Amino acid sequence: MAELGKINKLKIISKSKNHFVLDGEQYGDLWLKIKDIDFFERTQKNSLIQVFLYKVTDNEVAVTIDKPKAEANQCALLKVIKISEHGAFLDIGLPKDLFVPINQQRKRLRKDSHCLAYIYLDKKTGRLLGSTKLNRHLMEESDELEFGQQVSLQIWEKTDLGYKAVIDDKFIGLIFKQDAYRSLSFGEKLTGFIKNIREDKKIDLLISQKANTESHYELDKNILNAVNVSGGTLNITDKTSPEEIYKKFSVSKKQYKQAIGRLYKKRLIKIESERISLI
Missing domain, CATH: 2.40.50 (OB fold (Dihydrolipoamide Acetyltransferase, E2P))
Incomplete structure (x- = not known):
């Protein structure tokens, strides 16, 4: 079809x-x-x-036969080439320019400026439209992303906390200042990793493989320390509630299960029905 x-x-x-x-x-x-x-x-x-x-x-x-700069359900950094009373027109690399209605503009667009736009099909007409209100079209919460997962990022905006980024043209996440080892540019594309899925399901990001490995290492170390402090056993397993796991380690249940799985494979712990313990 x-x-x-x-x-x-x-x-x-x-x-x-x-x-x-x-x-x-x-x-x-x-x-x-x-x-x-x-x-x-x-x-x-x-x-x-x-x-x-x-x-x-x-x-x-x-x-x-012309290849567009982006397809429907994707984001792209595009140049504003014309302004009208009803909206703005962006160069998407097609014979027909991409229209961004005024009500889909986060801030009023200016001719010759660049914007990060989400491209979508209008539900009523089937025509291609653009939007700079990315949070209308992308999700800021996720159940499907996993701790440590590699993702494609595009920088959206700088905030007091760090940088907001588009994840796989589907989600919006945050790179904290301390995790950005260099200055990031608006619209820049790069590879990233899921650092954390918070209790509110918001997404934290990393932009280096080294930092991603270190994040795994820190969680594994924290779990081993907790087991040691508890006398060699810890009554938090993969059956424990997500709330209790987050309260103890500030990670999701999925992240915790992955971590104890890594420790088990390294033969550092054994996993029982009601507890984990040192080997």
């Missing part, structure tokens, strides 16, 4: 002068003008080609 706002592989069903006619599946036959004559001549009928599908009006679907 062809998807609006996405790159699709569509079949060429005929060729006419400098046009391909593509099988747009539920959108019917789609005409694609090709400027590259060599490409046109060497591409045969029934071939599959990658094209971007989008609406130019509420009722008209267009197709282009």
Whole structure:
């Protein structure tokens, strides 16, 4: 099934002068003008080609071989190229610019400035729109991310606490000042790691593998210290409530289970039904 706002592989069903006619599946036959004559001549009928599908009006679907700077449900740093009374237009690398309505602008956009925009399909029209109100479209809480997990980040804004970042085009998390070993730039893309999922499910981030390894090490060390202080056994297991685990170690239940799993594999502890203990 062809998807609006996405790159699709569509079949060429005929060729006419400098046009391909593509099988747009539920959108019917789609005409694609090709400027590259060599490409046109060497591409045969029934071939599959990658094209971007989008609406130019509420009722008209267009197709282009141009690759956009981002697809639907992704974020991208884009330049503002035009301002109107109804909103702003961003260069997304397509024949038609990306429209950001005024009510989707966190701050009023200015011509020639750059903004981090989330690209989405309007539910009523199916047309591609942009938004700089990222927290309307991205989640600030997560049940699915795991302690230590590697993720893709894009820096959104600097705050008093550190840097807010987009995680995998789906979540928003925080890199604390002390965990940012260098200055980070607006819109910068980098690899990061999940440092912590807080009790309120907010997401803390790290930006170095070394810091990620150290974070694992600190939690493992804290658990071993707690077992030692308790006389060699600790009545906190993978069956203990998330609240009690967080109160003791300031980590989620999932993080705690992963940590005692690491300690068990290293043969440092044994895990019983109601306690963990030193070997």
